[in-house]
Amino acid sequence: MDPEKNHEINIKQSEDRFRENLLPSLSVNTVLFSYHQERLNVLLLKFGDTGYFMLPGGFIRRDEDVDEAALRNLKELTALENIYLEQFYVAGNAERSTDPVVVEFLKKQGYEKISSWLSQRNVSICYLALVNEKKVKPELNVQFISRYLWADVTNLPPLLFDHTTIIEKALSRLQSDMDQKLLSNNLLNEPFTMSDLQKLYEAVFQKKFTRSNFQRKMLKRDILARVGKKYEGRAHKAPYLYRFKKVKAS
Amino acid sequence: MDPEKNHEINIKQSEDRFRENLLPSLSVNTVLFSYHQERLNVLLLKFGDTGYFMLPGGFIRRDEDVDEAALRNLKELTALENIYLEQFYVAGNAERSTDPVVVEFLKKQGYEKISSWLSQRNVSICYLALVNEKKVKPELNVQFISRYLWADVTNLPPLLFDHTTIIEKALSRLQSDMDQKLLSNNLLNEPFTMSDLQKLYEAVFQKKFTRSNFQRKMLKRDILARVGKKYEGRAHKAPYLYRFKKVKAS
DNA sequence: TATTAATGTATCAAATTGATACAATAAGTA
DNA sequence: TACTTATTGTATCAATTTGATACATTAATA
CATH class of the missing domain: 3.90.79.10 (Nucleoside Triphosphate Pyrophosphohydrolase)
Known part of the structure; x- marks a missing residue:
């Protein structure tokens, strides 16, 4: 046929x-x-x-x-x-x-x-x-x-x-x-550094954020848990690694 | 039939x-x-x-x-x-x-x-x-x-x-x-007083706002035009009457 | 003319935000 | 080992915003 x-x-x-x-x-x-x-x-x-x-x-x-x-x-x-x-x-x-x-x-x-x-x-x-x-x-x-x-x-x-x-x-x-919903969750591989998170935000909003203020804002929200440090074999302070805290059952 | x-x-x-x-x-x-x-x-x-x-x-x-x-x-x-x-x-x-x-x-x-x-x-x-x-x-x-x-x-x-x-x-x-869109527009008869506007917000949000702060917030947004005063025949200062400013063609 | 009640605005402290500085530190280099 | 470099964590300061409160203004009335 x-x-x-x-x-x-x-x-x-x-x-x-x-x-x-x-x-x-x-x-x-x-x-x-x-x-x-x-x-x-x-x-x-x-x-x-x-x-x-x-x-x-x-x-x-x-x-x-x-x-x-x-x-x-x-x-x-x-x-x-x-x-x-x-x-x-x-x-x-x-x-x-x-x-x-x-x-x-x-x-x-x-x-x-x-x-x-x-x-x-x-x-x-x-x-x-x-x-x-x-x-x-x-x-x-x-x-x-x-x-x-x-x-x-x-x-x-x-x-x-x-x-x-x-x-x-x-x-x-x-x-x-x-900012409201925990969307980063699905887009970033855990654990990640603050710098990783900032780059994600910058890609989504298509603009730059000030590093120190971005960090302050994220830390204040109480959604990140530090789970260690990342030694990259590069000549600078090792950044913390983060995971998203589990969402409380409400 | x-x-x-x-x-x-x-x-x-x-x-x-x-x-x-x-x-x-x-x-x-x-x-x-x-x-x-x-x-x-x-x-x-x-x-x-x-x-x-x-x-x-x-x-x-x-x-x-x-x-x-x-x-x-x-x-x-x-x-x-x-x-x-x-x-x-x-x-x-x-x-x-x-x-x-x-x-x-x-x-x-x-x-x-x-x-x-x-x-x-x-x-x-x-x-x-x-x-x-x-x-x-x-x-x-x-x-x-x-x-x-x-x-x-x-x-x-x-x-x-x-x-x-x-x-x-x-x-x-x-x-x-x-707050973003000019919704009050369709809900209030112009002209209206600040108190009228506040009552509308209170009905929508189902909570009270502090009078002076509400006024400050609304005035700062530069969306209201004063168009006179309202003499109600009552024993107090006459409130201003407002209209919404025309939205600029952008 | 003083009183009353609602209004317009000022003030002050607390919280938030933007900009900048500075200290800490992991690794490279001399 | 000591110094340098790059990046990170955090502190600081001024500017802005916000919440609470006080006070001055004023239209009608007693």
Whole structure:
């Protein structure tokens, strides 16, 4: 059998399954932040050979909470579990689901039907998550996804749909949450030095902090526990190593 | 013709229209705050004779933005236009759409079909808005809505679905936005005195502020313009009257 | 004209923040 | 071993902000 025909049949079947099991008009997208080599990165998936990238995402089953759907999709795409997820934005523009790059690409490949399916009106509920890059194993056996990329948030490639806007909203939410919630938690490997923590803050806020004042502020918050010293074999005082204190059960 | 049969046909027609024109699985709800007689209130609609209330809401047309849908529904239900609306929460629990009170009520009245329709899985995108109670003309020609109520947020009646949770989330968002965005704007009639403004803040934050410090804080923000004095015919110094300064076009 | 009650503003101490200085120390170098 | 270097931990000081309180102003009334 013609493999392409076979493929279209598979699509037809999955489309039927979609109708049965998934909520129509809705999807979730997750902005996965990581911190690696002093850069704040975002996980992106490359769409075919278009040169365009997109955020990981997926659909919502009829019997699961929207939050659960976000967690499940995250697990399916990256093998991550027990991750802090925060719902920060709804992408609800009527025109957002049609991207000429996607339509063009699919038509060129003969996927007229899939094209119209993927271009259906769709509202996306957007989450952000914070992860250690090394613990993420992106799943690439997904149609049209050719590779993945941890992209520096200050230097994003071209993105499909309104995903650039979504990432901007995610970053500003991350900034306003950074001080309150214990977000650094997921982004830094313990133990870490005060300097490590400061560099993370600087990557997130995209500005410099005064060292001594940053240290004072962090120590005063009573969230760090000193667990030793780090001897780097370099000619200076060894910095303390820290872990985050366990959050009190309240 | 039997009026109830006739009614069911109307429902059938509107259900068909629903399928054609509206996004399935999705709705919007709006928490409409007002400030009246030193109380922070929320607009609620009474569901039949059940003793239960609900938030105003509606559906999203296939060709309109989610934000537009929220504005349109608000206009249809209250005749309000050009209102500050903020998306603050997504109610996405799988079980949220089924409320035994609603099911019971509709069955009792013989509306089996409508009951199952209204109980379909539904994700609600929630907005908050701030309005002058006197400018709101709630529309009561809506099926099952018997009356409306401006309910004190500190003393809510029983609510259907997860609407109590939604209002709690709305209040905490209102509190965190109060200082940044010029929200008082929509809640106070201009001109107002400093004491009026303070009472509004006290209703929103549900706590008292020290008068002199509140005044200092507000004056320093450079958002108020003095426009005269208020002679109340009472034995004390006349307070200044204020308006909000026009926001600079930036 | 004195009294009263609410208002506008000043004041003072405490807490917070930004900038800078300085002491401590791990390793390299003479 | 003593001195140097680089980085870290902490102290200090002024400027700013915040909470509490005091006091002066003033519109109506007795």
